[in-house]
Amino acid sequence: MKAKRVAILEARAGEQMADLVRKYGGTPISAPGLSELPDIDPQQITGLLSQWASEPPHLFIFQTGVGVRALLAATDELGLSDRLLQILAASQVAVRGPKPLAALRSRGVRIDFAAQEPYTTTEVLAELVNNNLAGKRVVVQRYGETNRELHEALEKKGAQVIEIATYRWALPADTAPLAHLVNALGRKEIDAVAFTSASQVHNLFTVAKTLGREDSLRAGLDSALIASIGPVCSAALRQHEVRVDVESHPPKLGPFMRALNDALSER
Numbered sequence: 001m002k003a004k005r006v007a008i009l010e011a012r013a014g015e016q017m018a019d020l021v022r023k024y025g026g027t028p029i030s031a032p033g034l035s036e037l038p039d040i041d042p043q044q045i046t047g048l049l050s051q052w053a054s055e056p057p058h059l060f061i062f063q064t065g066v067g068v069r070a071l072l073a074a075t076d077e078l079g080l081s082d083r084l085l086q087i088l089a090a091s092q093v094a095v096r097g098p099k100p101l102a103a104l105r106s107r108g109v110r111i112d113f114a115a116q117e118p119y120t121t122t123e124v125l126a127e128l129v130n131n132n133l134a135g136k137r138v139v140v141q142r143y144g145e146t147n148r149e150l151h152e153a154l155e156k157k158g159a160q161v162i163e164i165a166t167y168r169w170a171l172p173a174d175t176a177p178l179a180h181l182v183n184a185l186g187r188k189e190i191d192a193v194a195f196t197s198a199s200q201v202h203n204l205f206t207v208a209k210t211l212g213r214e215d216s217l218r219a220g221l222d223s224a225l226i227a228s229i230g231p232v233c234s235a236a237l238r239q240h241e242v243r244v245d246v247e248s249h250p251p252k253l254g255p256f257m258r259a260l261n262d263a264l265s266e267r
Contacts, residue, residue, distance in 0.1 A: 001026035001261045004191035007181055007224075009033030009200040011172070013253060017194065020257045026264075029190065030121065031181040032172050033200030036144075039168040040074045044146070048164070049075075056090040061124065061150070064143040065099030067166035071141065072107060076143035085109065091139075092131075096124050096146025100141075108212050117250045118230050121150045134158030144169035144199060169199045171206065178207040186213060192225040192264055194256070198236035203241050218242065225267060227260045229253075 002025035008017045011032035018028035059230045062068050075081040085107060092112045095101045097119035101111055113131075115123035139158040140150065143166060154161050172178070182192050182204070195201055208217040221242050228234040228249030246263045248256035 001192075001264045003027075004264050005029055005189065006260070006264075007031060007175060007185075007190050007193040009178075009181075009194065009204065010196045011035065011197075015255065017196075017257065020253075024257070024261045025170060026191075026261075029181065029184065031177040031180060033195075033203050034169050034197065035172045036167045038070065039165045039169055040070060042074060042078060045049050045071075045074055045164070046080065047080060048162070049080050049087065052087045056087045057139045058132070058133065059092045059094060059128075059138045059159075060088060060141070061064065061094045061138065062100040062104060062141045063096045063124075063147065064141070065103045066165075067141045067143045068100045068103035070166040071164065072103070074250075078109050081107075085185070094124060094127060096121075118233055119251060121147060121153075123209060125153050128157075136160065137162060141166055143167065171203050175207050179211060181213060182208045182213050182220075186216035186225065186253065188220060188223050190220065190224050192227060192260060193221065194227045194239065194260060195233050196253075196256070198230040198233050199241060201236040201242070202234065225263055226258075227256065227263070246252075 001021060004026045006021045006026045007029045008014055009031055010017050011034060014030055018030060021028040072081060075084045088109050093109060094113035095111055096115050101114055104111060113127040115127055133154060136159055138154050139162045142163045151161055202213060205214060208214045218241065225245045226237065226242060227246040228237060229245050229248050234247050237244050246259050248259050
């Protein structure tokens with residue numbers, strides 16, 4: 001990574017990634033690719049918890065640590081966290097990865113199903129393969145947007161799927177850094193681009209489209225090394241006809257940055 005210019009689209013852990021790029025001798029180019037906006041409806045939460053008090057759902061699926069913490073913060077404010085924890089204790093609980101697992105365990109929640117690496121929808125469904133969901137209510141903590149693959153798979157198993165929105169993804173309020181990145185890629189000034197979510201990919205192309213520079217963006221990405229945090233992100237890149245050079249295994253920040261550094265060292 002020494003003397004290389006590495007574009008970072010991560011927002012929440014962006015500074016941490018930039019520090020790692022500098023540690024490896026590179027120059028970070030920060031262009032936050034999305035914003036996370038609160039999307040919790042207190043009335044919906046209150047109504048659902050009231051309904052579930054006498055008849056808890058069969059299964060809860062939690063997909064992100066951020067979403068778990070947002071939900072618990074909302075129930076804390078409503079004075080309903082004890083009720084939620086009682087309902088979870090009477091239901092089965094599945095998590096997509098270590099972050100929601102840690103957030104739930106911090107409140108003493110029992111975990112019945114934990115997806116294995118690389119922590120995608122495929123691994124969640126694998127944990128539930130022998131779980132009879134026909135006619136059962138399954139609550140899914142939504143993150144960013146509806147997980148269509150999970151939603152459709154659960155419905156095929158006969159489940160009644162109920163979503164709880166916790167936050168949603170949007171373009172950053174300031175898209176100027178993304179526009180600058182599109183232009184820099186078009187000028188072949190970027191050596192590598194590190195993508196850590198599918199939404200970053202879609203938002204980068206959205207900004208390029210508004211600038212009329214989609215073809216220039218693809219050409220710039222084609223000349224750079226493209227690193228993806230995991231399979232969901234890689235699928236989004238391929239959807240936009242972008243080659244993936246590095247995919248992290250496991251999909252965690254440390255291994256991701258080491259893999260990126262190793263790949264750049266060979267260029």
